[in-house]
Amino acid sequence: MHRFITPFFLISGLMMSSCSDKKPTLKITGSTTVNLAVAEAAEALRGESDTKIFVDTQGGSSGGITAIGEGTADIGMASKPLTKSDRDRFPGVDLKVTQIGADAVALVVNADVWKGGVKSLTRKQVQAIYEKKITNWKDVGGADEAIVFYNKEPGRGTWEVFANYAYGSADKAPEVSHPEVGANEETRTKVATTPGAISQLSMAWADNETVYALNLTDNDDASVAATGSNIASGKYPMSRPLNLITRGEPTGKAKVLVDYMLSEPGQKLMEKHGYLPLSRLK
Missing domain, CATH: 3.40.190.10 (Periplasmic binding protein-like II)
Incomplete structure (x- = not known):
């Protein structure tokens, strides 16, 4: 099965442009599992947007949740359900979960x-x-x-x-x-x-x-x-949702990417990388 993973040096290179480059930046971080489809979606959106999109997998799901809780990223990727303890770590922060598939x-x-x-x-x-x-x-x-x-x-x-x-x-x-x-x-x-x-x-x-x-x-x-x-x-005992997390309802460039992952092209990316799209979960 072909898997597209955006090379880190290409992504980071986009972030190292000159200081005069005022393009908005969208930072996405977290789960390596969710990253497969999201990184490919980011490539597609870069080609039709004035936004620089930075995707990494620092710290896995926990790192993605932490980044949203601390406000250091725009979208967190998590390959697990959010727990009460996850939310309790960031009182007053609305961790909005959008499921994009299952694994x-x-x-x-x-x-x-x-x-x-x-x-x-x-x-x-x-x-x-x-x-x-x-x-x-x-x-x-x-x-x-x-x-x-x-x-x-x-x-x-x-x-x-x-x-x-x-x-x-x-x-x-x-x-x-x-x-x-x-x-x-x-x-x-x-x-x-x-x-x-x-x-x-x-x-x-x-x-x-x-x-x-x-x-x-x-x-x-x-x-x-x-x-x-x-x-x-749900018969298989280790099933899990694949989620995108934002601070409150996604807005701006974050909403563009979240909406893309929920659209037909985004859901096809989920299937391409071996995950179940939302249509299979109904």
């Missing part, structure tokens, strides 16, 4: 784990692996191989969705030391190149060639695959 978080494994026989995990097995109570794939039906768990770094929406599935709430997840990964591309590369590896990853990045997405159990203990229909229905 799922997968637990992905290295090809050797998949080919060794591990295709699905139960919630209890996920907890035991995360807490290092299970440290070898043979204990969950796989080959005799050590488990290497790459954990998403703090602030990533992907980790919060995973923790909500495994423990019912991110606040209930125990503190466990694992090597950490950040953006989706880094996560996929680490898992693909590390024998015995597993991590949490946006489903759109699970190509089932270099990394493989495991089925998970739902509340009825049935094994559920991360298919479009299961994500849309």
